[in-house]
Structure formats: structure tokens, C-alpha cells
Amino acid sequence: MTADAPVLVVEGVSKEFFGVRVLRDVSLSLAPGRVLGLVGENGAGKSTLMNILGGILVPDGGSMRLDGEPYRPRGPRDAAALGVTFIHQELNVFSNLSITDNLFLTSYPRLRPLPLLAKRASRERARQLLREVGLDRSPDDLVETLAPGERQLVEIAKAISTDAKVVIFDEPTTSLTARETEKLFDLLRRLQARGTAIVYISHILADVRRVADEILVLRDGGLVGSGPVAEFPTDRMISLMVGRALEQLYPDRRAVPGDGVVLDVAHLSQPGVVADVSLQVHEGEVVGLFGLMGAGRTELARMVFGLDPYASGSVAVDGHRVPPLDPRAAIRRGAAFVTEDRRDEGLLMDFPVVDNLAMVALPRFGRGPAGVVDTRALVAAAREVGKSLRLKTASLERQPARSLSGGNQQKIVLGKWLLSQPRLFILDEPTRGVDVGAKYEVYTVVDDLAARGAGVLVISSELDELQGICDRILVLRRGEITGGFERGAFDAERILRAAFGEPARRASAQDVAEETT
Amino acid sequence: MPRPNDALTDPERPAGTAGSSGSGGAAAVLRRVPRLLLSQYLVVVLTVVYVLALLPFTDGLLSSGNVANVLSNYWPLLVVAVGQTFVLVVAGIDLSQTSIMAITNVVAALLVTQAANPVQFSKSPFWGNLIGPDGGPLPASAWGVAVAVVAAVALGALIGLGNGLAVSRLGMPAFMVTLVSLLFFSALAIWATKSENVVDLPDAYVWLGSGDLLGVVPVPLLLAGGVAVAAHLLLARTVLGRRLYAVGTNARAAAISGVPTARVVTTAYVISGICATVGALLYSARLEQGRPTLGANQLLDVVGACVIGGVSLFGGKGNVLGAALGVLLFVVLANGLNLLQLPFTTVMVVKGLVILLAAVLDVLRTRGLEGRT
Numbered sequence: 001m002t003a004d005a006p007v008l009v010v011e012g013v014s015k016e017f018f019g020v021r022v023l024r025d026v027s028l029s030l031a032p033g034r035v036l037g038l039v040g041e042n043g044a045g046k047s048t049l050m051n052i053l054g055g056i057l058v059p060d061g062g063s064m065r066l067d068g069e070p071y072r073p074r075g076p077r078d079a080a081a082l083g084v085t086f087i088h089q090e091l092n093v094f095s096n097l098s099i100t101d102n103l104f105l106t107s108y109p110r111l112r113p114l115p116l117l118a119k120r121a122s123r124e125r126a127r128q129l130l131r132e133v134g135l136d137r138s139p140d141d142l143v144e145t146l147a148p149g150e151r152q153l154v155e156i157a158k159a160i161s162t163d164a165k166v167v168i169f170d171e172p173t174t175s176l177t178a179r180e181t182e183k184l185f186d187l188l189r190r191l192q193a194r195g196t197a198i199v200y201i202s203h204i205l206a207d208v209r210r211v212a213d214e215i216l217v218l219r220d221g222g223l224v225g226s227g228p229v230a231e232f233p234t235d236r237m238i239s240l241m242v243g244r245a246l247e248q249l250y251p252d253r254r255a256v257p258g259d260g261v262v263l264d265v266a267h268l269s270q271p272g273v274v275a276d277v278s279l280q281v282h283e284g285e286v287v288g289l290f291g292l293m294g295a296g297r298t299e300l301a302r303m304v305f306g307l308d309p310y311a312s313g314s315v316a317v318d319g320h321r322v323p324p325l326d327p328r329a330a331i332r333r334g335a336a337f338v339t340e341d342r343r344d345e346g347l348l349m350d351f352p353v354v355d356n357l358a359m360v361a362l363p364r365f366g367r368g369p370a371g372v373v374d375t376r377a378l379v380a381a382a383r384e385v386g387k388s389l390r391l392k393t394a395s396l397e398r399q400p401a402r403s404l405s406g407g408n409q410q411k412i413v414l415g416k417w418l419l420s421q422p423r424l425f426i427l428d429e430p431t432r433g434v435d436v437g438a439k440y441e442v443y444t445v446v447d448d449l450a451a452r453g454a455g456v457l458v459i460s461s462e463l464d465e466l467q468g469i470c471d472r473i474l475v476l477r478r479g480e481i482t483g484g485f486e487r488g489a490f491d492a493e494r495i496l497r498a499a500f501g502e503p504a505r506r507a508s509a510q511d512v513a514e515e516t517t
Numbered sequence: 518m519p520r521p522n523d524a525l526t527d528p529e530r531p532a533g534t535a536g537s538s539g540s541g542g543a544a545a546v547l548r549r550v551p552r553l554l555l556s557q558y559l560v561v562v563l564t565v566v567y568v569l570a571l572l573p574f575t576d577g578l579l580s581s582g583n584v585a586n587v588l589s590n591y592w593p594l595l596v597v598a599v600g601q602t603f604v605l606v607v608a609g610i611d612l613s614q615t616s617i618m619a620i621t622n623v624v625a626a627l628l629v630t631q632a633a634n635p636v637q638f639s640k641s642p643f644w645g646n647l648i649g650p651d652g653g654p655l656p657a658s659a660w661g662v663a664v665a666v667v668a669a670v671a672l673g674a675l676i677g678l679g680n681g682l683a684v685s686r687l688g689m690p691a692f693m694v695t696l697v698s699l700l701f702f703s704a705l706a707i708w709a710t711k712s713e714n715v716v717d718l719p720d721a722y723v724w725l726g727s728g729d730l731l732g733v734v735p736v737p738l739l740l741a742g743g744v745a746v747a748a749h750l751l752l753a754r755t756v757l758g759r760r761l762y763a764v765g766t767n768a769r770a771a772a773i774s775g776v777p778t779a780r781v782v783t784t785a786y787v788i789s790g791i792c793a794t795v796g797a798l799l800y801s802a803r804l805e806q807g808r809p810t811l812g813a814n815q816l817l818d819v820v821g822a823c824v825i826g827g828v829s830l831f832g833g834k835g836n837v838l839g840a841a842l843g844v845l846l847f848v849v850l851a852n853g854l855n856l857l858q859l860p861f862t863t864v865m866v867v868k869g870l871v872i873l874l875a876a877v878l879d880v881l882r883t884r885g886l887e888g889r890t
Contacts, residue, residue, distance in 0.1 A: 307773065331775040345773055348766045350833075359763055359774040362756050371756035416774060 005068070007032045007165050007197045008053075008084075013062035015048050015221075023048045024222040025062070030166065032195040035188065037212025037229065039205065041241050041463070041496075045221040046201050050168050053199070054086035055079030067165065083165035087155045087172065095144035100126040102143055103158050129157040133187055149180030156187060167191065168199040173207060174294050185211055203292045205234045205500060217241060238500075242463070242492040250443050250468030253487075255450035257285035257471050261319070262424045262455030263335075265304060268313035273299045274479040277313070281424065281455035286446060288466035289459045291476035292499055297459045298340060300476065301426045304457075305337040306330045318423050331360065334423030338413050338430055340459075342406075346413040349402040353393050356401050356412050357382040361419035385415045388448075390441060407438025414445055425449055425456045431465060443469050463492055475499050557827035557835075559878070560842045564849055575856040583852065589727075591848045592741035593799040595841055597812070598819050598826075599748045600792025602840040603785040605823055606752070607765040608832020609691035611789045613680060613698030614819060617673050618797035618812035619706035625669035625798060626715035626807020628653045629662055629722055637713040657719030665722070670794050676702060677790020681783030699816075706809040715807030726802025737799045744795055748788075749837040761785060766833030817872060822847045825875035831883050846871070 006029040015023040023045045030036050040046050051057040053064070055073030064071040066082060073079035076086065093102050100119075103126050109118040126139035135153040143151060152172060159167050169188075173181045188198060188211055202208050208215070215232040217225040217240045225232070225240045263281040268274055274296045281287045291297045302308040304315050306327040315322045317333035327337075339345040347356055358365070358378055365378045382396055389411040393399045401412055410430060417425065427446065431439045446469055449456050460466050466473050467490045475483035475498040483498030485491065568578065577583050597614055604611040627643060630652040638644055647654060655661035676698060683694040728736040752758040760781045763771040772778045793812075801807055820830075826843025828835025850871060854864045 305773075327773060328775050328777060337773055339773060344767070345769050347770060348763060348833075351762070351766065355759065355763075358759065359771065359776065362759055366756040370751070372750075372754050373756060373759065 006030055007067055008071070009065040010053070011063050011065075013049070013052060013059045013064065015045075015052065015057060015060050022221045023052075023059075024220075026218070026221075026223050027062075028216055028223075028226065030197045030199070032165070032197050033192045034213045035192060035198040035200055035211050037208035037215045038199055038201045038218065039203075039208055039215065039237055039241060040218035041461075044218040044241070046218055047170070048221070049218070050086065050170060050199065050201060053079070053084060053166070054168060055084070056086075080162055080164070083163065084168070085159035085162060085164040085166070086168045086170070087152070087159060088170055093143050093151050093154060096142065098140050098142055099130070099137060099146075099154055100139040102154055103129060103139075103161055107162070125161070126157075129161050132160060132190075133157045134183060147180070149176045149183070152176065152180075152184065153187070156191075160191075164196060166197045166199065168201070170201045171203065171293075172200075173202065173204060181207070203500060205237055208237075209234065238493055238496050242496060250465075251440065251447055253286075253450075253469070253471070254447055255284040255286070257450075258283035258453070262317065263304070263457065264316040264319075266314045266316075268300070268303060268310055268315065270299075270303065270308075270310040272479075273308075274303070274310070274476075277476075277479070277481055279474055279481065281457050283453050283455060284450045285472065286450050286456045286458060286470045288470035288473040289457060289476060290461075290463060290466055290473055290495060290499060293461065295476045295499070296479040297476050298428055299479075301337065301428055301457070301459055304330075305335055305426060307337075331420070331422075334421075336360075336417035336420070336422035336425045338410075338417065338425065338427045340428040340432060342409055342413055347401045347409060350400050352395075352397050353386070353391070353399055353401060353404075353412060354379055354382045354396045357385060357396075357416050357419060360416045364420070381419055382415075385418045388418070389415050389445060391415065405438065407434045407441065410434055410438070410442060411445070414442075423454055425454055426459075427456065428459045429461065430458065431460070431462070439465075463495060467492065477501050557839045558842075560825050560827070560839070560846050563825075564842070564846045567846075567853065568849060571853045571857070575853065578853065578856060583856070587848055587852050588735075589737065589803060590852070591844060592735075592737040593796040593803070594815065594818065594822070594848060595796075595844050596741045596744050596792050596799065597796035597815070598822050598840045598844045599745050599837055600789035600796075601819050601823050602748070602828050602835060602837060603752070603761065603788045603792075604691070605765075605820075605828045605830060606761050606832060606835060607782050607785045608768075609684060609782065609785065610695065610820065610830070611677075611680065611786060611793075612692065612695040612816060613676065613702065614789060614793040615812035615816045616699045616702035616706070617676050617790050617793040618800070618815075619809055620676070620702040620709075621669040621673045621794040622797040622801035622811050623706045623710055623715060623807045623809050624672055625665045625722075626653075626718055626801060627709070628665040628668060629655045629657065629719055630715050630717050630807070631657055631719060632717040633715070634713075638711065640711045641709060641713075643709060652717060657721065659721045662719060662721040662725075666725075666798060669798060670791055673790040673794030673797075674787050675790070677787040677793075678783065680790070681786030684786065685779035685782035703813070710807070710809045712809060714809070716805070718802075718805055718807070723802050723805050726799050726804070737803070740795065740799060744792065745837055745841055748792075752837060757781070757784065762833050818847050818851075818868070819844075821868070821872035821875055824879050825871065827882075829879050829883055830876070831879070834882070843875075 008030040010026065010028045012025045012027055013023060014021065014025055026049060028036065038046055048057065052059050055076045055078050066084065071082065073082060073084065094105070100122050104122050109121050109125070110116065111118045123139045130137060130139065133153045133156050135150055135157065137146065137150065143154060146154065172184060176184060191198060200208060200211055209229060212229050215226065215229050215237065216223065217237060219241060260283040261280050262283055265277060265279045268277045277300060289297050299308060303310045306322065306325055306329060309325055317330065317335050320333050322330045322333055343349065365374045366372065367374050379397065386393065386396060391411045392408055393404065401409055431442050434442060446456055446458065458466065458470060471487050473485045473490065473495060474481055475495055477499055482501065483495065485495055572578055597618065601611055601614060627648055630648065632652045633648050633650060635650055638648060641648065655665055680694050680698055683689045684691045725736055725740070730736060730739060752761065760771070760776050763776055764778050764781045768778055797811055800811055822843035823835065823840045824830060824843070825846060826835070826839035826841070828840055850868065851864060854867060
């Protein structure tokens with residue numbers, strides 16, 4: 001085998017989830033000591049591809065080869081044993097254990113033939129690994145005492161300890177300070193020098209350009225561009241990522257925004273999460289909140305709704321100040337929150353549709369001092385809401401929410417709020433896990449809400465979607481609003497730039513990173 | 518009337534709904550288990566089969582005397598189990614119920630006792646202030662007994678409130694909180710009486726546990742039945758009831774939907790405390806004494822009865838009827854084993870096996886519904 005023979009070859013890999021193609025016929029090849037930069041919008045298929053490489057998902061089609069041998073990992077452990085290590089965005093460290101314990105969790109050296117752990121040898125090996133990655137800590141230190149960057153180094157040390165041939169980094173710098181980032185890049189270069197092949201995934205395009213030898217751009221699950229880094233200036237990467245022209249996937253907007261302010265957020269700050277965020281949503285207006293993962297979108301929504309604390313600033317709904325950490329007060333003022341996570345935060349899965357619809361407005365149907373539920377009125381109201389949402393159920397009173405499709409489940413979550421006629425809707429990723437047809441219906445509901453005079457704040461990772469349904473799009477980056485775009489002046493490239501922090505990015509990004517650590 | 522707890526027994530609910538969406542061992546096991554085994558009414562079948570099986574080997578299992586005996590054991594335990602049901606529905610557990618029984622029945626008895634033996638009680642911390650040779654501070658009249666009952670119920674509610682606040686506001690594990698209450702109030706009951714039973718209780722008190730109304734309807738039936746029916750309506754028909762199930766099923770979703778979760782959870786523990794007290798007074802009135810060790814061995818009977826009646830330890834599932842049937846099985850079980858004159862240890866082993874069965878069924882039901890591994 002020559003030095004230039006690729007260590008990893010991927011040919012025509014595809015993956016479907018529930019009939020939706022999330023990865024189409026992707027091929028790549030990676031030589032030892034080379035760094036492949038993988039970029040794409042949220043949902044473009046990057047994670048799916050990497051999960052396939054890391055043995056977490058099994059591809060539906062295509063083949064992979066590692067060192068010339070067919071590569072079919074049966075799981076992450078198998079992948080690691082074969083030489084492919086995945087360093088996740090959310091680090092898989094056990095913070096209550098020591099560095100040594102974390103390093104050897106799956107392959108602790110033993111005192112053969114005794115079934116005991118070789119503690120001293122492990123610590124020695126750990127010390128050596130820490131030296132290699134440049135982490136100046138004792139192997140006995142608990143991982144919880146480490147800074148995020150140091151934890152990452154522990155993960156990398158773990159990868160080195162198994163002599164990985166391919167190391168995958170998923171957004172490695174999001175939680176790192178500028179200094180830690182530099183250290184990481186040094187280490188990447190050293191790994192390269194050892195002949196390790198690296199896949200580097202990041203939204204920070206300047207970083208990608210700096211470390212990568214080759215670039216691969218994914219969009220909608222397909223490969224839209226690949227080649228040496230020199231051929232991919234940042235501009236080209238962004239336009240390739242955005243790509244597709246908008247089709248008629250969205251209902252026409254009927255509502256016209258009014259003058260009344262429904263939501264008024266003033267100077268909201270919480271260290272490390274959001275910094276001095278001010279925004280307004282008007283009657284009948286649909287405002288989109290765009291940002292990359294980890295930009296603070298969901299966190300902002302949770303603060304506004306009173307679920308998460310904030311250090312300073314104020315929130316008012318319909319002109320009334322809403323106290324922090326009191327969702328019930330927010331609801332009384334007319335706020336509604338459709339969370340990203342339907343299963344854990346939205347629905348009672350095993351309960352019938354009507355019980356789910358009743359969750360918010362229930363007290364209105366209580367009669368007498370004991371609060372006996374007026375079932376007839378409740379079912380009638382639920383039926384009406386169901387009809388207005390085109391909810392498809394066999395029986396409102398019998399069918400458990402679990403048995404419905406994602407789209408219909410989402411309609412139930414919307415419906416439980418509709419029963420209480422809110423003034424402000426906060427929708428967090430309202431179409432996630434919803435099939436294409438039902439998406440259109442969710443968009444119609446959003447338009448209906450606005451037409452009734454409610455203010456709507458929509459959080460989404462899909463820029464297309466926001467452009468299709470919003471009157472205004474605000475961009476959040478690292479907890480700060482970095483752009484505002486009116487309908488008619490939507491420009492995907494400019495919005496993405498604001499989200500990525502291009503072009504004037506490095507300086508400010510470093511500042512924020514230093515502050516938050 | 519859609520009740521959440523219908524889900525398990527609803528004949529129209531397709532059997533496959535639960536298992537089909539899921540994969541893995543639990544669902545596969547579930548498909549092989551007959552529906553009845555997972556139904557709430559399994560407990561009825563078990564009870565009937567048990568009685569029929571024992572009939573040839575026992576003397577007078579169905580004699581009026583024995584049935585009356587079974588029922589007199591049934592009413593107090595029913596009330597206690599109804600209270601436990603509320604806490605189980607919000608995915609908690611109240612281990613302190615038996616200690617609430619002990620302390621409240623002792624307090625009520627001390628308040629209304631008509632004579633206290635100085636040899637027994639002079640070491641009690643209440644000797645000379647609350648009680649003396651002439652007994653407690655309250656008169657033997659119905660009025661005096663009523664005050665004692667109210668005081669006891671208030672005490673039970675207060676202990677429940679303490680449990681509930683610690684669980685819901687401080688976020689402490691229910692197991693820990695109520696275990697501490699269990700130890701504390703059990704000890705307090707013994708300390709207050711120096712381990713002596715409080716006797717010489719007035720007729721009005723005893724009437725609560727063994728009296729008749731119009732010479733036919735036993736008073737404990739009325740009280741326990743009343744509590745059970747009220748509890749059933751509360752759980753099945755009111756806003757609070759729905760909220761108890763919502764919090765027990767998905768506390769986060771409930772909180773985001775504006776359900777005052779802390780208040781709902783606290784209320785469940787208060788109800789549990791009140792029910793434990795009412796059950797304790799029924800026991801104590803029937804025994805004609807205030808007993809500091811009352812209920813000491815009944816904790817597992819109560820929880821086991823609820824669970825085998827379909828109330829889930831995982832929260833959000835079960836109803837009063839199920840708990841009532843579960844209690845019936847437990848009382849009949851103990852009675853039958855007694856009639857067979859089996860030793861105490863055997864009785865314990867059998868009870869243990871029944872509780873184990875209940876727990877296994879609970880897991881199977883829950884896994885089946887969740888349909889995920």
C-alpha cells in the first residue's frame with residue numbers, strides 16, 4: 001500500500017428515515033494525514049453521514065472501505081476497534097470520573113490473569129497520552145474540574161490511545177476559547193503528521209478553510225461540491241450550501257402585521273447564553289428567529305416563556321410585564337409555547353387526544369367549587385379546534401396521541417394552546433419530524449394565527465421555511481442578534497452570513513468566546 | 518367520558534396499538550401475555566379463583582361471620598390505599614402513611630380517653646398537661662369525639678403537606694422524604710405513649726369503627742365508601758384529577774402547559790395524609806384503643822394492593838376502583854391463609870409473591886404502553 005492510498009473510501013452511501021431521503025448517493029475518499037472539511041446547513045445530512053462512518057447508523061445503500069477492507073461497523077465500539085473514532089459535539093465524558101477512568105473506560109488495562117484493573121499502569125499510560133495532547137493535568141483529576149477545551153483534549157487523547165486511523169470532529173470549537181481553539185489546531189496538525197486522517201465538521205467556515213485540505217459540501221442529503229480547499233472560498237461554500245431556489249412550498253401570507261406590540265423583549269441577558277437581546281413581535285406578525293445550533297434560540301424562547309432564568313432585562317406580553325421563571329404568569333398574559341420536543345415537553349403520549357388538547361385550557365371547563373370537568377363542553381371545544389386544524393384522528397376521546405403521525409401530533413400541541421386563545425405563539429422548530437405534506441398545514445396554521453391577530457415567533461433551523469412564512473427574520477449568533485431582515489429583502493446568503501458571523505468574524509467571535517469562559 | 522385510565526381496559530383499543538409501535542423484548546413478551554393478565558380486572562379474577570380454590574379446605578370461608586370479619590378489615594385499608602393511589606398517580610410514593618396512622622390515632626385517642634392508668638402513662642411527656650388520671654382533655658360526648666377527629670385529620674393533612682412540599686418545592690426524592698417521615702412519626706407515636714395502648718375510649722369514638730346506622734348499615738362502610746366515591750369523582754371528573762394524571766405522566770409537558778405542578782403534587786400528599794388518618798381512626802375505633810404501632814406492618818399491603826389493582830408505580834395510571842379491588846384481594850388473601858391456619862411466615866411469603874406479581878405486571882403494562890426499549 002502506498003502512502004497515498006486512501007485510508008477510507010465511501011461509495012454511494014444513502015440513508016432514509018421513514019421514507020425521507022436524508023442522504024443520497026454520497027461518495028468520498030480520504031488519504032492518511034489529510035483533513036476533510038465537511039460543511040452544509042443544519043439538516044443537510046452531515047450528522048447522518050458521520051453517524052454512518054462512526055457505526056451509529058447503518059446505511060441503506062452504498063459501501064465503505066477502510067484500508068482496502070470492507071468496512072461495516074456494527075456499532076460505535078466496533079468502529080473504534082476498527083480505527084474510526086468520533087469526537088462528538090456533545091462530549092461523551094463522565095464528569096464524575098477521573099481522566100484515567102475516562103480514557104480507559106472501554107479498554108482498561110488488566111492485571112492478567114486477575115480480573116483486576118491495572119491502576120498504576122493505566123495512570124502511567126494516561127500521563128503519556130496527556131503529554132501527547134498537551135494537557136497539563138494529573139491523570140487523577142476529575143473530569144468535572146476541567147474546562148470544556150480540556151475535556152475535548154481528553155476525548156482526543158482517548159482517540160489516540162486506540163490508534164485511530166480516522167478521527168471525526170463534529171463542531172469541535174463551539175465551546176472553546178480562542179486560545180483553546182489554537183491548541184486544538186496544533187494538535188490536529190500533529191495528528192496529521194502521524195498519518196491520521198481527519199474529518200472536520202464545522203459551521204465556522206473560516207476554521208474549516210484553515211485546517212482542511214479538501215472540502216465537501218452537502219445540501220439536502222446530496223453532495224453538491226467537493227475538491228481541494230483552494231477551490232472553495234467562503235463565498236462559494238455558502239452559495240453551494242444555500243443552493244436550491246424557493247419553490248411554492250408555502251401558503252400565501254394573508255395576515256397583515258398591525259401596530260400593536262404583542263411581545264416586547266428588552267435587553268435580555270444571561271451570561272453565556274444570550275447577551276442584550278431586544279426584539280418585538282407585533283399583532284398579526286410572524287417573526288422568524290434563525291441561528292445555528294447552539295446560538296441560543298431555544299434558550300431565548302424558554303426565558304421569554306418563564307422556563308429558564310435570566311440575569312437582566314424584561315419581557316412584556318401585550319404590554320404587561322411578565323415575571324421571570326413563571327410560565328403560568330406568561331400563559332395568563334396570553335403566551336403559548338410549542339416546544340421543539342413534542343414527546344417530552346408537549347404531549348401525554350398514552351392519553352387520548354382530547355386530554356392532550358385540554359391540558360392548557362382545562363380550568364375553563366371546571367364547574368362548581370370542586371371543579372368538575374364539563375366533559376361535553378370540553379369535547380365540543382376540542383372538536384372545533386380539531387376541525388380548524390384539520391386534525392386527523394379516528395376518535396378524539398379514544399385514540400392515544402402516540403398512535404398519530406408526527407404532523408397530527410404537532411397539531412395537537414398547537415391545538416391545546418388554541419383552546420385558550422393566546423396572543424403570542426412561540427413555536428420552536430414546529431415542523432421538525434413532520435412530513436412534507438403536514439408541513440404545509442402547519443404553515444397554514446401559522447398564517448391563521450397571525451390572521452387572527454396573534455403575534456408569532458418561529459424558531460427554525462431551516463432558512464427556507466422561515467423565508468417562506470415570516471414577515472421578518474432575526475438572526476441570533478452566539479446569544480446576540482446579529483441581523484434583521486424584512487420580507488421582500490430576504491437574502492439567504494446575507495442571512496447565513498449573519499448567522500455564521502462572516503465576514504468580520506474572527507475578532508468578535510474570539511471576544512465572545514473569551515467572555516463566556 | 519374519556520378517562521385516562523380507560524386506556525388499559527378499553528375493549529375498543531386495539532391490542533396491537535401498544536406493542537406494534539415498539540420493538541424489543543418487552544413488546545414481544547407482551548404479545549404472548551393474554552390481555553386479561555394486563556387488565557386491571559385481573560385482580561377480580563384472582564380473588565374469585567382464590568376463594569373458590571380455598572373453599573373445600575376451609576371452614577366457613579363464606580360464613581356471615583367471616584365475611585363481616587373480612588369487611589371490617591377491608592374498610593380501613595381501603596381508605597389508606599385510596600390515599601396512596603393519589604400519590605402513586607403523580608409518580609410518587611408515600612411510605613409515611615403507616616406512621617401517620619400511628620401518630621394520628623394515638624393523638625385522637627389521647628384527646629378523648631376517659632381514664633389513663635398512671636402506672637402506664639405517668640412517663641408520657643403529656644402526663645399532667647394533656648392527659649391525667651381522668652384521661653384526655655375532651656369530653657366523651659359526640660362533640661368531643663368530633664373535635665378529636667378534626668384534630669387528627671388536621672395533623673394527618675399537615676404531615677402530608679410537609680411531605681408534599683419537600684417533594685415538590687425542594688425537589689427531594691419522594692422515597693427519601695416519606696421514609697424519614699415514616700421513621701420520625703412512628704417513633705413519635707411510641708414516645709408520646711411510652712409504647713402503651715390508649716384505652717377507655719368513649720362510645721361515640723368506638724361507634725365510628727363498629728357502629729350501625731339504622732341498625733343495618735355499618736358506619737365504617739359509610740365512611741370508607743364515602744371517601745372512596747369522593748376520591749373516585751375527584752380523580753376522574755375534576756380539573757384537579759386530570760392534572761394529577763398529567764403531572765404523573767409528563768411533568769415537564771404539564772408545567773409548560775401551565776399546570777401548577779408543585780401545587781398538584783403537594784395536594785396528592787395532603788390527600789394521602791388525610792386518608793391515612795381516616796383509615797387509622799376506623800381501625801382504632803374498631804380496636805377500641807389508640808395504638809402507637811397501628812398499621813406498622815401494612816405499608817406493603819397498601820402499596821401492593823394499589824399496584825395489583827392497576828395503579829402504576831411509574832405514575833399517571835390507575836384509579837380508585839382498581840385500588841379498591843386490590844385491597845379486597847389482599848384482605849381476602851390474608852383471611853384465607855389465616856383460616857388455613859398457616860404460620861405467619863408462610864403468610865408473609867405468599868403476600869410477598871403477590872406483591873412481586875403485581876410489580877411484574879406493572880412493568881409489563883408500562884413497557885407495553887411505551888412500546889420502546
